[in-house]
Amino acid sequence: MLTRLANPARFMRISAVALPWCAWASCAVIAVGLYLALIAAPPDYQQGEAVRIMYVHVPAAWMALNIYLFVAVASAVALVWRHPLAEIAARSAAPIGAAFTFVCLASGSLWGRPMWGTWWVWDARLTSVLVLFFLYLGYIALVNGFDDPGRGGRVGSILALVGVVNLPIIKFSVDWWNTLHQPASVLRFGKPTIALSMLVPLLVMALGFMLLFAALLLVRMRTELNERKIRALRLNSAASVRPKRRSEHGVPARPAVLR
Amino acid sequence: MSAYFAMGGYAVFVWPAYALTATVLGGLVLYSWQRYRDSIRNLERLQRQVSPR
Amino acid sequence: MILAAFLALFRRDLRLALRQGGDTGLVIAFFVLTVVLFPFGVGPEPEVLARSAPGILWVAALLAALLSLDRLFLPDYEDGSLDLIALSSLPLELATLAKCAAHWVSTGVPLALISPALALILDLDPRAIATLLASLLIGTPALSLIGGVAAALTLGARRQGVLLSLLVLPLYVPPLIFGAGAVEAAALGMPPRVDLLLLGALTLAALPLCPWAAAAALRQALG
């Protein structure tokens, strides 16, 4: 499947069809999810209405982690099989992941305030998401840190792999650190056993976020491909302006099919 | 109706959470869509310049 | 044959770091200065300082190691020595290992050796000073190795200094947690063995993986 999608022209055709579907589907699913989360779901016996923040916080946390894994897999494909489209997928997905991570942190902080009286609670999971957020920022800064976008992409792929290897280590060390310094709050931040009426909105919102990710990814990848075409056209128009001194035995005009 | 918006006293936390999510994700959607439209427009303009020659 | 080249590169880097007297002295001065600044911030009360001494010492050591990281590959990249090293009989992975080892010896070891003196300034519990020395000696190789990867990744980037610290700090969280945790456990009288073992595991894991990743990054810089 992967190699079939490798051809950018085919990708553009497929994504042109898939994009509207993804976009409308994500809007519909998120709308349903919001209705379920804000209206249909019952308040929690302990936390009352505040539990509704969970329907945004938890799906965002899932997306934050899964998108980083997506970036890592795309980077591995880009490095191992020299797959140009995979590099563009990784580069386009990272900002979306960073946005979801930020949403997760902000909603977590807003949820922590009424529950534990502090805007930021150093809970193991929330702290790991914070470190993940810095991994995202590091990747995005590195990819855009070079003048030559190709160079940034390849180096970013290596960083994504280094990051994904470190993720479980960071998660383990933060949990270890958390057990050492038990934070002031007594109520464990863990999710209570979810009643079905609470689980459904959670899953619907998660599906909505996934479709939103897919739609955004396709838009950003198409933008990246267009920008590459623009750069190539500018490079060629600059090249054609350069005087060709040895035009008598001109090199055959076949485009060089390059690895 | 207003009781609903009070969110059992937690309105000041629940609504900002959803508003923030909407602004961040919505902002990213608008920004990406805007850049997408720009890239299409530039590409067509460049292709018109190159092809008629 | 390869060992001769490895030792040559290691000795040259070490001599350059020590001969110019720049890196090592600078790093130690930064370490001492950072630690000394804390009492001005949190106040001189001994029990406050003693309570947070492990964290202060480890964060300061970590930042001091971070300070001299961008000098790991950049001078060689700019004056063409990196081409020479890439074309030598030494595989690039071993070359990065040699450079990270030289960086460790010229910054990590001095930091560890001077840390007991600073522990006294912060009234750290005397029982923990031995553990502090051990944790820094075990942990700083991991800092140099992970830092080596970040330095190789950001080679030739715009604003390399800032970018390098942004990449490295999230990866420094595990060594910091285990290192400071070991010292704190010792200060509370508990056995620091498990923390030190975990820290040692980090360093051993970093030993093969980081040079491999750094070499891959250097090849991008050379090509």
Place this chain on the structure above:
Amino acid sequence: MHAALGKQTRRPMLPHLSNRLSLTAAPALAVPLPDLVGEDLACRRGERIVFIGASFRLSPGDTLILSGANGSGKSSLLRLVAGLLTPVAGRLLWGIAPVAADLASHHACLHYIGHQDALKPAMTPREVLAFAAALRGRRLASAEPALDEALAAFDLEGIADWPCRWLSAGQRRRVALARLLASPAPLWLLDEPTTALDSDSQTRLEQAIATHRSKGGMVMIATHAPIQLDAATTLALDGLAPPLQLDPILAE
């Protein structure tokens, strides 16, 4: 002699190649070296494809001069032949053995002198040459005579123990060139070697190249200076610029 930590399986062709390549001060090579052949090489630097279809054949004792305007890819071709750059198309071969099969042995057979001199200000020329020889795996003890010979060849004995920050540009260039003789390698890749050299040093360089070629060595040189090289073939890179700059992702 060469215990390469080869990750790939060793190709039968190359190891015996590197054994024969110990072009020490020994008399001329009994067994001739294979030719260095470039087939239809194409090179990309950053986003730009610099040249396509570059082909050449360099047999022992030959010199190849790369000519072309600035930016036509002379330095890129030298870096590509040195193995620092991977070609985007085409192949580089020793005789029939592709270089990509065993890059470590290929690196052992060449010297690459780029635009930069790769000198550390705090090190002296003697230390620089000793380090360069050690990097190529020469024991320090056995390298001593070769160091003195290299220093003498480029008239550097007087300043052999000055730190490099005291040296002028020409002296620094001579130290960089002295690396060619500090440890033997049959293939010399020289990028603008005569920059900042005075006429006396230039004749020393021409002499070094002549003796190297007489011993069966090969030289590939990118230069604008009128350097005196007899029976040298030329590869013009100007006509090889591709008409169509195609980004690989759009090429399919």
